[in-house]
Amino acid sequence: MSQIPIDMTDANQHTTLPFPPIPAQHILNCSFHAWHPKYRTKTPKARLIPLSQAFVDYLRADGIILPPEATRNDDDSGYSDDEDEEDPSEAWPEIHDKIKSTIAELGGKVVPKLNWSAPKDATWMSSTNDMECRTANEVYLLLKSSDFITHDLEQAFDGCDDTADVPYHLVLRKSFNLNPSLEFRCFVRDKKLIAITQRDMNHFEFLFDLRSDFSLQIEDFFDETLKDFPDPNFTFDVYIPPPHERVWLIDINPWAPRTDPLLFSWLELLTMDEPEDEDFVPEFRLVQRDDPEAYQFSATKYSAHKLPKDVVDASMTPSGMKDMMEEWKRVMDGEGQEDSETDEAG
Numbered sequence: 630m631s632q633i634p635i636d637m638t639d640a641n642q643h644t645t646l647p648f649p650p651i652p653a654q655h656i657l658n659c660s661f662h663a664w665h666p667k668y669r670t671k672t673p674k675a676r677l678i679p680l681s682q683a684f685v686d687y688l689r690a691d692g693i694i695l696p697p698e699a700t701r702n703d704d705d706s707g708y709s710d711d712e713d714e715e716d717p718s719e720a721w722p723e724i725h726d727k728i729k730s731t732i733a734e735l736g737g738k739v740v741p742k743l744n745w746s747a748p749k750d751a752t753w754m755s756s757t758n759d760m761e762c763r764t765a766n767e768v769y770l771l772l773k774s775s776d777f778i779t780h781d782l783e784q785a786f787d788g789c790d791d792t793a794d795v796p797y798h799l800v801l802r803k804s805f806n807l808n809p810s811l812e813f814r815c816f817v818r819d820k821k822l823i824a825i826t827q828r829d830m831n832h833f834e835f836l837f838d839l840r841s842d843f844s845l846q847i848e849d850f851f852d853e854t855l856k857d858f859p860d861p862n863f864t865f866d867v868y869i870p871p872p873h874e875r876v877w878l879i880d881i882n883p884w885a886p887r888t889d890p891l892l893f894s895w896l897e898l899l900t901m902d903e904p905e906d907e908d909f910v911p912e913f914r915l916v917q918r919d920d921p922e923a924y925q926f927s928a929t930k931y932s933a934h935k936l937p938k939d940v941v942d943a944s945m946t947p948s949g950m951k952d953m954m955e956e957w958k959r960v961m962d963g964e965g966q967e968d969s970e971t972d973e974a975g
Contacts, residue, residue: 654793655883658859659883671854671878672877674802679798732801735803744781744798745882746780748771748777750776811873813866814882820861824914827916833915850878
């Protein structure tokens with residue numbers, strides 16, 4: 630049977646969990662821009678683009694307005710845009726150009742994220758239903774459609790005792806074929822690796838034969854690479870692709886309720902016995918065949934973040950949202966007139 634305890638404390642009563650104080654500096658230490666320079670050789674290829682206040686304001690603004698796509702002008706062999714279209718990138722042209730050149734540099738396909746979060750909840754906006762972007766506009770569309778990105782922008786220090794200024798960065802990772810069954814989340818408390826869990830909540834039988842070897846590799850990786858991370862408590866995500874001989878660092882996450890403990894509960898992780906000797910082996914949990922989690926493959930992730938398809942389609946064209954809103958207004962005005970006539974007839 631499942632070894633996963635049911636703990637409603639995590640879901641409903643974060644304030645009662647025995648978390649140590651969470652300083653804003655810890656959240657900043659877990660920002661991609663803070664740790665990536667030091668661990669760059671241990672991570673998949675990525676580029677960071679510092680963001681101006683104008684670009685951050687664009688991400689925060691309501692609605693989705695994308696820069697017009699440049700079109701070939703045969704008369705002068707240059708490019709021209711429709712002068713009637715609004716171009717938000719005029720407020721941040723250097724960033725727009727840098728994003729386009731970085732996509733080209735990284736092979737034409739990238740996966741975006743901000744300091745902490747990737748727009749995983751917005752993949753339904755993508756024609757490929759994933760986070761892979763080939764153009765700057767595809768990057769903007771994912772970022773502006775994501776509640777996770779909004780959290781980075783508006784609630785980065787939720788639950789902290791203090792706050793701080795955030796140097797926002799756009800991270801563009803070179804796209805590669807990542808097998809989600811080989812991603813693992815690791816938990817560090819008091820500078821000791823105490824627990825490991827698979828990230829994908831489906832059952833993979835082959836992982837059980839590899840668990841011991843993966844555990845040793847992750848322990849060695851932590852000792853050799855992350856022991857000097859500035860905070861005593863944090864979590865990190867790793868990827869161990871075939872032939873399973875190298876551990877790649879994917880992300881570093883705060884030791885905070887916002888980080889999903891997956892097959893553990895935060896109460897367990899916070900109250901686990903302290904490792905007493907060097908022979909301690911962190912608990913490594915995998916989804917068992919009979920676990921409820923093993924049947925999540927049919928569930929739609931992040932469904933609460935979706936919008937009606939007609940709204941999405943309208944947002945993809947410069948005049949689409951305006952046309953849709955005008956049509957909606959005509960319908961509502963018509964219904965209002967009918968209601969008025971009905972009232973008068975009654």
